[in-house]
Amino acid sequence: MNSQMKRGTLEMCALSVVSRGDCYGYELVNRISKCMEITEGTIYPLMKRLKESGLIDSYIVESNEGPPRKYYKLTDAGREELNRLTDEWFEFTQSIEKLLKGEFGNYDS
Amino acid sequence: MNSQMKRGTLEMCALSVVSRGDCYGYELVNRISKCMEITEGTIYPLMKRLKESGLIDSYIVESNEGPPRKYYKLTDAGREELNRLTDEWFEFTQSIEKLLKGEFGNYDS
DNA sequence: AAAAAATACCTTGCAAAACAATATACCTTG
DNA sequence: CAAGGTATATTGTTTTGCAAGGTATTTTTT
Numbered sequence: 319m320n321s322q323m324k325r326g327t328l329e330m331c332a333l334s335v336v337s338r339g340d341c342y343g344y345e346l347v348n349r350i351s352k353c354m355e356i357t358e359g360t361i362y363p364l365m366k367r368l369k370e371s372g373l374i375d376s377y378i379v380e381s382n383e384g385p386p387r388k389y390y391k392l393t394d395a396g397r398e399e400l401n402r403l404t405d406e407w408f409e410f411t412q413s414i415e416k417l418l419k420g421e422f423g424n425y426d427s
Numbered sequence: 428m429n430s431q432m433k434r435g436t437l438e439m440c441a442l443s444v445v446s447r448g449d450c451y452g453y454e455l456v457n458r459i460s461k462c463m464e465i466t467e468g469t470i471y472p473l474m475k476r477l478k479e480s481g482l483i484d485s486y487i488v489e490s491n492e493g494p495p496r497k498y499y500k501l502t503d504a505g506r507e508e509l510n511r512l513t514d515e516w517f518e519f520t521q522s523i524e525k526l527l528k529g530e531f532g533n534y535d536s
Numbered sequence: 537a538a539a540a541a542a543t544a545c546c547t548t549g550c551a552a553a554a555c556a557a558t559a560t561a562c563c564t565t566g
Numbered sequence: 567c568a569a570g571g572t573a574t575a576t577t578g579t580t581t582t583g584c585a586a587g588g589t590a591t592t593t594t595t596t
Contacts, residue, residue: 320512321583322552323519326431331526338529344544353526354519359584362546384543385591403429404527410432410463411520417462418443418513430554431581453573468555471575493572494562540595562572
């Protein structure tokens with residue numbers, strides 16, 4: 319898969335998954351992996367950025383199946399940003415489709 | 428607009444526009460600008476990369492409205508790559524949509 | 537009990553690419 | 567001749583995906 323296509327959408331995907339239920343990093347990797355190739359080296363720095371910008375909060379939960387898990391939870395700002403990103407995403411894809419079909423007057427400059 | 432979302436799609440867009448008729452850089456900027464914000468600092472390096480990978484050819488045409496224009500023309504490899512990128516793009520957007528709707532089993536992992 | 541694998545976290549460093557800024561140069565119009 | 571539109575190209579900055587490496591806990595296999 320084209321690695322460049324993921325840019326700008328991964329943030330939206332992570333926020334979207336977390337919006338449907340609190341989630342820890344490792345779990346997030348597995349869930350998003352069903353949609354696109356992704357590794358932990360991508361998710362952990364991303365979640366750090368999201369927390370620094372106040373879009374998510376986190377809390378630790380002990381686990382009896384391994385090391386403690388850091389759960390992520392959407393903040394109000396995160397929910398707003400998710401909505402904004404989703405709107406932007408649909409606008410963008412529609413715009414691309416128009417261009418691919420030549421619907422931007424590509425023959426009459 | 429989210430600058431990151433453009434990544435991986437600009438190449439496809441440029442190839443697509445050129446596929447509907449030979450085009451020079453400045454013109455390409457104007458046409459793609461109808462779809463997304465873009466500047467010359469993005470297009471010229473991109474076209475250079477595309478030429479280096481053999482996806483486009485170029486030829487100079489004198490102009491009486493300014494400096495000579497460098498026209499770009501799709502190669503056979505370029506046309507193949509455009510088809511590949513387009514398929515990938517639609518697969519990708521569909522996959523994202525599924526994830527946004529929570530259709531990847533986000534509750535019963 | 538030792539080894540391996542699965543679970544879970546995190547960081548470092550590299551590479552790709554968008555874009556602002558800058559430079560060059562041609563032509564037209566005021 | 568100055569301003570502005572047309573046209574190409576490069577440099578440096580920033581962002582971010584990801585491979586590679588590291589730590590630690592629990593379970594399973596040998």
